[in-house]
Amino acid sequence: MKTNSQFFLGFLILTFLSLYAPSGFSKEVTYSGFIDFSYATETGKVQLKIDQLDKEFLYVNSLVSGVGSNDIGLDRGQLGHNRVVKFQRAGNKILLIQPNYDYRAVSDNPEEAKSVREAFAQSVLWGFKIEKEENGAFWVDATDFFIRDVHNVTGTLKNAKQGNYKLDGSRSAIYKEGTKSFPKNSEFEVILTFTGSPEGSWVRSVVPSPEAITVRQRHSFIELPDNDFELRPFDPRSGFFSISYQDYATPIDQPLTKRLPVRHRLKKKDPAASVSEAIEPLVYYLDRGAPEPIRSALMEGASWWNQAFEAAGYKNAFRVELLPEDADLLDVRYNVIQWVHRSTRGWSYGASVIDPRTGEIIKGHISLGSLRVRQDYLIAQGLLSPSEDGVHPTEEMKAMALARLRQLAAHEVGHTLGIAHNFAASVNNRASVMDYPHPLIELSENGSIDISNAYATGIGEWDKQVIKWGYSDFPEGSDKPTALEKIIQESLQKELRYLSDRDARPYGSAAANAHLWDNGQNAAQELQRLIKVREVALQKINPNSLSDGSPMATFEDILVPVYLMHRYQAEATAKVIGGIHYTYAVKGDGQEAVSFVTPHEQKQALDALLKTLTPQFLSVPNQVLNNIPPMPMGYSKTREHFGSHTGLTFDPIAAAESSVNHCLSLLLNGQRATRLIQHHAMDKTQPSLLDITNTLLDATIKMDDNNSNPDSYQSEIQRMVNERTLHYLLGLAANSSASSQAKAIALYQIENLENWLKNKKSKAPEWQAHNLLLAEKIKRFKLNPDAFADHQVEKIPDGSPIGMHCGF
Structure with a gap:
């Protein structure tokens, strides 16, 4: 039997729950x-x-x-x-x-x-x-x-x-x-x-x-920001991302589509002062999960942006700090640089929370892949292969990897400041951290590999101009459109080039100066230089690069990025052929909108690319061939290794084939072939598709084979190159993205090649068999063009991100 006190206690509990628990008794x-x-x-x-x-x-x-x-x-x-x-x-x-x-x-x-x-x-x-x-x-x-x-x-x-x-x-x-x-x-x-x-x-x-x-x-x-954010019309030359909308209140003599740059809110305490502190500075916070020495490298690289804000007239307007211990990375109050782990290396991102009404950046949020630094260390490991004493130049390798991290941090922060990629900055002596940088690998006076200048340090000249345009705070009464145009003109007078994502892709884009992972003002000259550097690196690379206790089979991990060191510069060089020079010109700014690449530059590019198709270039040195056994138990091949036609063993011909496929897919691209035809039709000094394919065939299939050792390693490479050349020529003839005349020229070359093969007199049975294969391939193509690809293409091992890639 319950007492009165028990009833009273129950009543108090029920009363408390009814008052403070609107969801019932929970x-x-x-x-x-x-x-x-x-x-x-x-x-x-x-x-x-x-x-x-x-x-x-x-x-x-x-x-x-x-x-x-x-x-x-x-x-x-x-x-x-x-x-x-x-x-x-x-x-x-x-x-x-x-x-x-x-x-x-x-x-x-x-x-x-x-x-x-x-x-x-x-x-x-x-x-x-x-x-x-x-x-x-x-x-x-x-x-x-x-x-x-x-x-x-x-x-x-x-x-x-x-x-x-x-x-x-x-x-x-x-x-x-x-x-x-x-x-x-x-x-x-x-x-x-x-x-x-x-x-x-x-x-x-x-x-x-x-x-x-x-x-x-x-x-x-x-909470959305207030309405005090200053709207600034977007300029395609500025280097910024943009938002757009249709404004139906626009007068009929003006564009319906309105575009605004994506920017943070930043104002000077004293807009009239040439240098002033900001009312509220931009602070970025680094993930506490990033370990040392990575943490310090990321903070240093991200902090480079303060140099650009200083050039725009700000004092201490940008800084990087360690995230407070009790802070949440996703809290909108914090711009953050986040350290992200994945099972494989991959992209890094600079994303933002943006007010869709105005383009104001409310929060910058950067994700950096933690395995990227290991890829750069691996590249350095292959380049600085130790001699027989086995002493590893570990500190130099770490220095290169950390230098890349500094640049990566700056690059991704740049996106969260509203800045797009600038893939033309490499022609301006690495003028922007918003480019994708290939490590600058040099040869010292004694002929050894030098990576001390692999990555640039500090913010670039282009980046300073971008920040000036996007964040300058002009005094009251200023003519802001004129002031902004003046900043653009400063960039043009300094000949700072700017082209972004679509213009830089190796397939489809015609821009001769916008590339991913390249160096130098002249793509072909840089490829020729890199070929020499690669030759030195391949002759030097040896199993002493491995850490003690590593399976010998993992020597291939180190070989791949050295052997394919040229791959991105080859992409840049291929874009010169059938390429054009162009800018994001606007009416009245004085820029030349479009011009053809000179015939001389295109010949340079073709000569450099053809070097990458020679057996001498494609051969793997003996000290490598003799030291890569099949993978042991517990290890397996990945997509970052070369494929093989020989089962479990390392296949040097397949390694060469992946490089050859890469080059030929660039050179005989359908859109490039079509541009060559059109450019030659408009200007007879421009190389024609017929010129390019004649030179290619003379350097490959039509080379005299009677002076070579028919059963040598290099002859086997040459036969593979010849077969791949025909394969991609047949592909061009059936390419739906190519013009009818481009396909016609390819068919013309195939017909001529078939006749040439009928008259070809090779002495060695190896070459006779090879020529028979080529003739049979043409025959099968004629019977069924859609099924000509009778040989699986040896895919090039994964490369990008060589040390970085990002998205917005």
Whole structure:
């Protein structure tokens, strides 16, 4: 029988729960901040308190913990979409609505703005049932909204062909430790488990039980900035990223599309002063998970940007600090440099949280792959192979790897300042950290490899000009358009070139001065120089490069980047052939918009490329051939090794074949072939496709084989080169991206080659057999052009990122 005191105690408990636990009898934790909410520990439910309807804010999703595979592309700290949203009541629901800022009417006429809003669809992202209304505020259960795959993990896995997965609600929950609220942002973290049948090797390699993949995702509600951010019209010559929208209030004599550069908010305390401190400086915080000496290298490299802000008239406006111990990497209040681990080396990223209305950067978020430094160390290890005494120049190797990390940190920070790639900076003596730098490998006076100047130090001249244009704070009453144009003209007068991503790709792009991973003002001359450096490195490389106790088979790891040292400079050189010089010229700025590359430069380029097809260049030295056995138990070949036609053994012909395929795929590219035809038609001094293919065939298939040792190693390489040359010529004849005349020229050369082979008199049976193969290949092509590729192409081992790559 209960006593009166027991009844009274029960009454007090019930009263307390009814007052402080709106979700029933479960224990609750309440959070106050940008959006107030409660979390019920017994039910795992989150209730939002919505007390401001129709007020816009930023909604960002992100991936807190990743899968750990570069190929899958689901990394720790990966940012997702930025959306401007607002809560709106509709009967017994609260709708989360995303307005359409791609189409606007920037007008004082509200009806004009309304007409555009109603012309284009908006998106309702979620509907919340109102659980309780209290003092003008609405409480809604947001648990299902948060426990969902907003980051599209399932879609990413499917697109990567790793399996069909679905979210398992029974193994997913609110992650309380990552759920918090701050004055300007509220963070909601969930632990999500995706179940399915794994289909790919990538997911199996990184997930302990690949039928169940568990990650954490974050939903961030962020206060939008005020309206005081200064809008600046985008200039395609500036070097900045941009956002764009259609403004239907634009007068008919002006462009409908408006573009704004992506920038941080930065203002001087005294805009009239030539040098002034910033009202609020830009501070970047480094992940405490980065170890030494990497930590110091990253902080130093990222800090280089202060040099550019000083050149723009700021004092101490940019600095880098270690992330406070209690800080959250995904907290919008912190610009962060994050150290990310994956199972394989891969990309680094400079991403940002951006206000889609104005282009203002609210948060810079950088992800640096931790294995990249090891790749640079590996390159140095191969270049500085020790002599027979086995003494490793370890400090020099570390110095090169850390120098690359400094440049990488600066590069990725540059993206989060709003700056795009500049892939033409290498022709201006490494004028920008926003280029992709190949290590500058030199030969000293005594003929030894020198990597002391592998990577540039400090911010580049181009980078300073970009920061000036994007962040200069002009005094009141200044003619800002004129001042900004003056900065652009300064860059032009200094002949600082700027071309970005699309212009630099080795296939499709015609830009002769924009390349990935190149050096030098003249691509062909640099390739010729690099060929000499490579020859020295290959003659020097030996098993003493390996650490004690390493399997001899892993000598191939060191060989690959040295043997393929030329691959990116070959890409740059190939772009000169059929290439053009062009700029992002605007009317009236005095720049030459387009011009052909000179015939002399194109001949230089072809001569340099043909050197990479010679047996002398492609041969692997004996001290290498005699020291790479098959992989031992517990080790296996990866995509960063050469393929093989000989089973488990190291295949030097296949290694050479991968390099040859790379060169010929560049040289006989369908779009390049078409440009050669068109340029020659417009200017007879320009080399024609017929000229290029004649020179190629004379240097390969039509070389006199009767003066060579028919069963030698180099003759075997030559026969492989010949077969590959025909293979790619046949490919050009069937290439859908090539013009009809380009295909016609290829067919013409094939017909001539067939007749030449009929009359070819080779003495050695090895060469007779080879010529018979070529003739048979042509015959089969004529019977069925679509099936001419009867030989599997030996893929070149993975290279990029040689030390870095990034995305925005």
